[in-house]
Amino acid sequence: MADTRGTLKGALIGGVIGATAALLLAPKSGRELRVDIRDRYNSVQDRTKQALSEAGNKTQELAKQVGQHATDIMDKTRSAISTAKDEVQSWKDESKKEFKDEQQPDQKMN
Numbered sequence: 001m002a003d004t005r006g007t008l009k010g011a012l013i014g015g016v017i018g019a020t021a022a023l024l025l026a027p028k029s030g031r032e033l034r035v036d037i038r039d040r041y042n043s044v045q046d047r048t049k050q051a052l053s054e055a056g057n058k059t060q061e062l063a064k065q066v067g068q069h070a071t072d073i074m075d076k077t078r079s080a081i082s083t084a085k086d087e088v089q090s091w092k093d094e095s096k097k098e099f100k101d102e103q104q105p106d107q108k109m110n
Helices: 003-026 028-108
Strands: none
Touching: 003 028
């Protein structure tokens, strides 16, 4: 994500520098040049706002997906723990029953 942000920032800065240099080096009057610079600035500003909005929307969507995956994993973990507890309890109950059954014949012999 940091690489994408850096690339986007570099492309944006490079585009602004290139557009400014092209405007400044073009043979135009001062008034025409100022209008062109203002138009380009507004255009870049609009594209930047749009890119930030899209990035924000994608970030929110990704956060929702991560949250859903985390919830699913937690549910599966809880289910596995519950199943394991039930199995251990069942094993304990069976062991107690077997132990009692083994003890009862010994008690009858005594």
